Amino acid sequence: MAASSVSSSSVVTERRGIPAASFVEDVQTYLTQSGLDVNSSLSFLQERLHQYKIVEMKLLAQQRDLQAKIPDIEKCLDIVATLQAKRGSDEALVADFEVSEGIYSRARIEDTDSVCLWLGANVMLEYSYKEANSLLRKNLENAKASLEVLVADLQFLRDQVTITQVTIARVYNWDVHQRRIRQAQAAKKT
């Protein structure tokens, strides 16, 4: 867990475009310094919270995409490895493949040293097994690295959400508290 790494996050002001929520030491000072009254500070914080939530949804979608991509690449690696293992064994690899939805045909893959990788954007390239393997491995590593960064981004974001939520609760409580004091004072006078 990277829990200790956030100990200095009071200094961090943003992470990849996500602004950090500032921690409020004292509600009274915070309100005086920002020149806001309770209601406008609450609506400012709510607005912030809402923006954080939008970014969170975006990041979560990216995370889902990557999480789907990783097993896909692993599957590709698996089949390349299977082809590679068959090579030189004189035996052809026989496989049933889907021609169209629900319709399968049979293929014999004779001794060969290459596969074609679909690179996207309507481009397919032929690679030797070795090259295909290393390309796919590189893609896998990249995807895993991006996922790691993304997870860290999400953690950062959620910390900011929590800070904002706590701040909202504190400003609200502070307000309730102030009202009570005023009421008590008013009650004393009468």
Added chain:
Amino acid sequence: MQQGGGSESEVTWEDQQNINKFGRLNNRFHELEDEIKAAKELNESLEDASNELILSDEDVIRFQIGEVFTHMASDEVEARLEKMKEEASKDLERLEEEKESVLAQMSELKKILYGKFKDSINLEED
């Protein structure tokens, strides 16, 4: 995680960090529950597959790799399945361990936070 009531206890940066940490752990806990569920399903499917394999008397099995079904000798399929089962059960074990550790850390934090804020803070799920 919501603070209720009108009582004002001082919230320090340290408290805030503990609350953040609790939030992160709670998130991870939910992710782990999903991951564990998926891992259990995978374990069961692999177990089912190897049971079916024992019952079948075919020499050549169609084994799905990626999108295609390759024709594979049954002993090779058996070896692959064993390996997959081993990996899957290790994976499940690792996830269960992480869950235990997350739960332990959460209850530590609960002690600290409830100790300070009493019932001004709520760390339970509805």
